[in-house]
Amino acid sequence: MAGTRDARTALPPSLAANPRLGDWLRVLPGGVVEVRSGKVELGQGVLTALAQVAAEELDVDVARVRMIAAVTGISPDEGPTAGSLSIQHSGAALRVACAEARAIYLGVAAARWDMPVGALTVQDGTIAAPDGRTTSYWELADDRLLDRPAAGLADPKAVPDYRIVGTSVPRVDLPDKLAPRPRFVHDMALDGMLYGRVIRPPSRGATLLDVRTESARALPGVVTVVRDGSFLGVITEREEVALRAADLLRADAKWHEAPTLPDEDDLPAFLTSAPAETRVLAESPPPSSAAPAPAARSHEATYHRPYLAHAAMGPSTATALASTAPAGDEAGVRLKVWTHSQGVYPLRRELARALKLTEDQVRVRHVEGAGCYGHNAADDAAMDAALLAMAVPGRPVQVVWSRADELGWEPFGPAAVVRVTADVDTRGDVLSWRHEIWGNGHVTRPGFGRSIGLLAASHRDGGEPIEPAAEPPLERGGGAGRNAVPGYAFPAYCVVNHRLSVMPLRTSSLRSLGGFVNVFAIESFMDELAAAAGRDPVEYRLAQLTDPRGRAVIEAVVRRSGWADWSPAGSSRSAGHGIGYARYKNSSAYCAVVAEVEAVTEVKVRRLTIAVDAGLVINPDGAENQVEGGAIQATSWTLKERVRFDRLTVTSDTWDSYPILRFSEVPAVEVELLPGHENPPLGVGETAQGPTAAAIANALCDALGVRVRTLPLTEQQILAAMPD
Amino acid sequence: MPDTDPMRVTVLVNGQREEVRTERDTALLYVLRNHLGLTGTRFGCGLGRCGACLVLIDGRPAYSCDTPVWAVENRDVTTVEGLGASGRPHPAAQAIIDGQAAQCGYCISGVVISAAGLLAVNDDPSEDEVRAALDRNLCRCGAHNRIVRAVLAAASSLRASRDSG
Numbered sequence: 039m040a041g042t043r044d045a046r047t048a049l050p051p052s053l054a055a056n057p058r059l060g061d062w063l064r065v066l067p068g069g070v071v072e073v074r075s076g077k078v079e080l081g082q083g084v085l086t087a088l089a090q091v092a093a094e095e096l097d098v099d100v101a102r103v104r105m106i107a108a109v110t111g112i113s114p115d116e117g118p119t120a121g122s123l124s125i126q127h128s129g130a131a132l133r134v135a136c137a138e139a140r141a142i143y144l145g146v147a148a149a150r151w152d153m154p155v156g157a158l159t160v161q162d163g164t165i166a167a168p169d170g171r172t173t174s175y176w177e178l179a180d181d182r183l184l185d186r187p188a189a190g191l192a193d194p195k196a197v198p199d200y201r202i203v204g205t206s207v208p209r210v211d212l213p214d215k216l217a218p219r220p221r222f223v224h225d226m227a228l229d230g231m232l233y234g235r236v237i238r239p240p241s242r243g244a245t246l247l248d249v250r251t252e253s254a255r256a257l258p259g260v261v262t263v264v265r266d267g268s269f270l271g272v273i274t275e276r277e278e279v280a281l282r283a284a285d286l287l288r289a290d291a292k293w294h295e296a297p298t299l300p301d302e303d304d305l306p307a308f309l310t311s312a313p314a315e316t317r318v319l320a321e322s323p324p325p326s327s328a329a330p331a332p333a334a335r336s337h338e339a340t341y342h343r344p345y346l347a348h349a350a351m352g353p354s355t356a357t358a359l360a361s362t363a364p365a366g367d368e369a370g371v372r373l374k375v376w377t378h379s380q381g382v383y384p385l386r387r388e389l390a391r392a393l394k395l396t397e398d399q400v401r402v403r404h405v406e407g408a409g410c411y412g413h414n415a416a417d418d419a420a421m422d423a424a425l426l427a428m429a430v431p432g433r434p435v436q437v438v439w440s441r442a443d444e445l446g447w448e449p450f451g452p453a454a455v456v457r458v459t460a461d462v463d464t465r466g467d468v469l470s471w472r473h474e475i476w477g478n479g480h481v482t483r484p485g486f487g488r489s490i491g492l493l494a495a496s497h498r499d500g501g502e503p504i505e506p507a508a509e510p511p512l513e514r515g516g517g518a519g520r521n522a523v524p525g526y527a528f529p530a531y532c533v534v535n536h537r538l539s540v541m542p543l544r545t546s547s548l549r550s551l552g553g554f555v556n557v558f559a560i561e562s563f564m565d566e567l568a569a570a571a572g573r574d575p576v577e578y579r580l581a582q583l584t585d586p587r588g589r590a591v592i593e594a595v596v597r598r599s600g601w602a603d604w605s606p607a608g609s610s611r612s613a614g615h616g617i618g619y620a621r622y623k624n625s626s627a628y629c630a631v632v633a634e635v636e637a638v639t640e641v642k643v644r645r646l647t648i649a650v651d652a653g654l655v656i657n658p659d660g661a662e663n664q665v666e667g668g669a670i671q672a673t674s675w676t677l678k679e680r681v682r683f684d685r686l687t688v689t690s691d692t693w694d695s696y697p698i699l700r701f702s703e704v705p706a707v708e709v710e711l712l713p714g715h716e717n718p719p720l721g722v723g724e725t726a727q728g729p730t731a732a733a734i735a736n737a738l739c740d741a742l743g744v745r746v747r748t749l750p751l752t753e754q755q756i757l758a759a760m761p762d
Numbered sequence: 763m764p765d766t767d768p769m770r771v772t773v774l775v776n777g778q779r780e781e782v783r784t785e786r787d788t789a790l791l792y793v794l795r796n797h798l799g800l801t802g803t804r805f806g807c808g809l810g811r812c813g814a815c816l817v818l819i820d821g822r823p824a825y826s827c828d829t830p831v832w833a834v835e836n837r838d839v840t841t842v843e844g845l846g847a848s849g850r851p852h853p854a855a856q857a858i859i860d861g862q863a864a865q866c867g868y869c870i871s872g873v874v875i876s877a878a879g880l881l882a883v884n885d886d887p888s889e890d891e892v893r894a895a896l897d898r899n900l901c902r903c904g905a906h907n908r909i910v911r912a913v914l915a916a917a918s919s920l921r922a923s924r925d926s927g
Contacts, residue, residue, distance in 0.1 A: 080866070081865045081866025081867065081868075081903055082865065083865070206862075208859070208862060209862060209864075211867070212858075212859055212862065212864055212867060213859060215864065215867030215870060216851055216855045216856075216858055216859050216864075216867070216870060216874070217802075217851065217855075218801070218802035218842060218843065218871055220801045221867075222801075222804075222868065224801070224804065224805065225795075225801040227796075227799065227801075276784065276792075276796065277792050277795075277796055278784060278785065278788040278789065278792045349902060350866075350868070350902060351806055351812060351814055351866070351868045351869045351900060351901070351902045352804060352805070352806060352814070352866075352868040353805070353806075406866075407866075407868075408866050408868035408902070409865055409866030409868065409902050409903040410866075411902075438805060440808065441806070441807035441808055441809065441812075659862055660862075663862060663865060663905070663908070664865075666904060666907065666908075667865050667903045667904030667905060668904065669904065670904030670906060670907075671902065671903070671904045692807070692809060692811065693807055693809075693811040693812055693900065694811065698900060698902065699906075700897050700900070701892075701893040701894075701896040701897050701899065701901075701906050701909075701910065702890075702893040702894060702897050704893075704904075704906040704907060706907065707907055
């Protein structure tokens, strides 16, 4: 029988963990298929890609697929939407679940007509028999059919049969956003909704001694002031009143302050001397049978990145509603939360823990927010809204963070120092390689640590500080160690991580995690080694890279950028070009970038040429958009961004003190996606981050002859790197 | 404290005269979003530094997050909702959809306002002119180049419709 088989194969992990087919999809009599994923739209277009996967396997028009935002208790639990894994996890599950749903509906039609399933065809949900009889999923729609666990009995389509996957279907969410119709969590306007604001401590170590609330309470429209330890918030009838009341409370609060932050001007010294847990993450000794080749020379270089902010355009926001009945609503739910968190289930677990509720008493629903590039303050805003909502049961409370709090209090991508050492042979090829990292970990997501990973929880009476960020194992992509294992065929290497056991500034996941600084360091160092050996950077890399897919992206970008014929002629003398390459996480998409820069008083990136092999691409236009966006964001990090702070607190809390790349500064970007060759799909959202930084730094060195090893590549850092 | 609605303020938004109850120094942004339900205008920074809150005031782009509502009495405010004609999006918004020139879309209302402000005075801008006009907008997702191409395409379609009509 077509579409089914006797031998069951293993279900994809997401489907095995959430096996009920009805949790993934539902056929509605009106000609619509509702599809639920545990992954959420972060601005990356994942709902569109997942809709394509579902439509493909079901043989329905993609316009019939309605993607339902993740909500606890109903949607599959797929953890956080992170690590460029949504297509690999949720896509794989939907592929199998939808193929099986198709087979089930075909089975019903076949039984009704008493003919073999193999004789039937499906076109846009209409099932046809050879004798001309037709029915459809919609006519047969019956929730009971999918109220069963996936059995892995239906074969998903083979890649050559794809008609929807692999095409550039337009984004399903953009029409609302351009119309515009309310779609963001910020746009929610529930009946009776109140507006909350939280007054954050004036500095990192501050504790609230006393607050006079009379002036704030005297404002017309103030509902109440909430204080719990050093957590201070206000709830009002109108948003404009919340802003004024928060200003009054800020002025009327007395705090105890103490310096807790390191010296920003000497950050590398802090990172390399602070208490740390040292671990060898990976080691590949040379074969004991072969005598180690004698090293002709040794090289060493040390690189540094600052703390970086996610700096989303829309500040973190959430709305929460507490039940008036102590036992909760008819479903026993005592707290409802609307959030742009990356993971509704992990957030629910953490909220329940913080508020001493059971998980069933909390319902967390995803509503889209501004672009999310990792663990930002979305979860913190959800906790803020929950704490305030508990003070006014029956009235929803919306909390919107200020720009200053967003840039000042979100979890940052951690600062780091990376030292690379290599022994090379007489030709300059690497014999042994050592990569050492100092810095905070990259994971303080809710639910990943012993302490409650929510900012307000740490400020409440008796609240514990959020414990220093952890290091996930390298097999799961690592954190600080991500992309620290060299992708080249070096005879020996060793990767060591010094994970700080103190965390003066909260750090967590930012797009590509440690991959950004590790690839910046490795690929800068590769250029330094090539230069020391008098070899072309491309030839030097290819000579030590055996992975054919890696070689292919380098060869593609070299061809497309015109590497061999490139000259700075026609422009200023201070132009240069450079290359960077990595396979993201050493297991995901391959990416090579060539940057062309011009450096006069400041660095300007004129053009980025990028080649990516991400295996099977679900939506080529969406993938290009993600790669281009990632590269532009990485250009911004590389040229401009650095979280600033004094001994008390973060000072870069406006767009003036935390500048990002503007339209007139954005380089031309060309993206080439290599053919997938039936390789499995790999995420593309983070693959360009590290290679872009390295390509720019290498191009800068080509332009000026100055090797800048400290990010961002500002005029100040260039001057500091110039020989005396 | 009960909300005693201290003031009645009249504004002219998208051609409609609207009366709202708020303090006279309330930022126009909150009047638009909460009192009038026009949520296409978005809060980004509150300081006029990112462009998410842009509206047209008497036809020119202005930051609604730091414009007090008293300052727009007797002036003509146009939000992104009021740009299109007869339910159709503004050509810049349409070109952004056609070119899939957005990622998260949070900045995009402000971008459309900037583009509309530019195209109203220059329907044949160069790429550099488009970039300069959009420098008051920040985009974090990296959709800049697609947005620039979309605005150039919108200019071209505006000229074509003008020539033919």
